[in-house]
Amino acid sequence: MRRWLWLAAAAVIVIAVGVTLVALPRGQEWTSSSPEAVAEFQAGIDAQMKLYEDDARRHFRRALELDPDFVMAGLYTIDGFRHDGDEAMAEALRGKILAADLGALTPRERFFVERARARIEKRPEDAERLLDEYVARYPNDPYILHQKALRAWGRGDLDEAERLNYRLVEISPNWVIAYNQLGYINMMKGRFTEAEEYFKSYRFIAPDQANPHDSLGELFITLGRYAEARETLEKAIEIKPDFWAAYGHLALLGAFGDDPELVDAAVARATELGAPESLLTSMGCLKDYTALRNAEAWETILQQADSPCVQELGDGFAVITTHFAACKIADWKTAEAIEAKTAEFISKASDGDDMRKAEPFIGALRHMEGIRLAVQGDHGAAAEKLREADQHLTFMEAGSAIYKLINRAILAEVLLADGQDAEAAALMAEIRAVNPVLAADFEASGLETLGLEQG
Secondary structure, eight states: HHHHHHHHHHHHHHTTTTTSSOOOOOSSOOOSOOOHHHHHHHHHHHHHHHTOHHHHHHHHHHHHOOTTTTTHHHHHHHHHHHHOOOOHHHHHHHHHHOOOOOGSOOOOOOOHHHHHHHTTTTHHHHHHHHHHHHHHTTTTTTHHHHHHHHHHHHHHOOHHHHHHHHHHHHHOOTTTTTHHHHHHHHHHHTTTTHHHHHHHHHHHHHSSSSHHHHHHHHHHHHHHOOOHHHHHHHHHHHOOOOOOHHHHHHHHHHHHOOOOHHHHHHHHHHTTTOOOOOHHHHHHHHHHHHHHTTTTOHHHHHHHTTTHHHSTTTOHHHHHHHHHHHHHHOHHHHEEEEEEEHHHHHHHHHHBBBBGGGHHHHHHHHHHHHHHHHHTTOOHHHHHHHHHHHHHSSSSSSSHHHHHHHHHHHHHHHHHHOOOOHHHHHHHHHHHHHHHHHHHHHTTTTTTOOOOOOO
């Protein structure tokens, strides 16, 4: 009850979302001699809040053009130059940040510059200390509090991330990205009803933004509510045709919803509009390997083991499918080589605050090891590997959520082969409670993906 009262109050408080996205503290916000530059910079912040990254980069760069001495614009433009491959300009801006006069800046700006310096100079402990000190000194500054929430999220401390995002919407109800974070945190915790509440509140507060609709679409894919997922993803694209994530999610929906025409259409639309090459490659790989797997074209899949889809996408669907194909035809050398390469990714994946980077790789490796052991006949060891995979796979987003459910379904098959019928039935009940469509499809196949002989 308290949650609903709080959400209702937040909805009443939020006004003029189209004008500004954040309730800012009093006083000078950004230090610049150019009001036009400040307006561009704030427009960049607003675009960033909406997850319109291309728009944000354009606004930040324009702000810097209008005022080359605008320190915060320079700081926020560094990633834009790196995104464009202009390392020389990025390096020049880094040098300018290192030389900036902190005395001329606001406390918030000093925090961002001091932390940037600490990171550039590879002083991670100082960067951590600065964040904690500034939050303690300015507990109601949403910009700094948001950084602490992101740090907690990156470390996998969901309880702390949840607490901090609650605090964000209390002090700045128009800080709408916090609703998004709360939705995903609840997804990761398996609290899907609460996740839907937050995503729908996010959509109510910012109906003219694409991301609330996209996030809700991911939840609906996870829950097997495919028609609703397609409707809300299409709404995201209607609002912002270059909101590329929605095309990727439509392709995912088509792949797992057994609708290859939807996958084809999503790829074609994104290509026509000039989507980033990385997204088009990922969508194309999903399209091709979904078709190959559905056709059980194991030999063809292995013949393409050196393709960019397999070699460049880490723990992606093509890698898992290639490993699966190797196991289906008992090509253990290829299967174990893929596992070894994934293990190499794991050793490189953990980086600074974002400890979540390693998790999908670990989950993928344990899943593949479990598949191989199951097909080789070691059902007990396979079940342990698949249980480990489940611990590392999350409901954080649609792709990983479906992967987690499929891993559980395969574990159920292994348990049945091992004579553990009661545990397998309990696991199927868990899958059905999340995504009844996926559970029904698996049951219709006779609870058989690997082709194991049931005990």
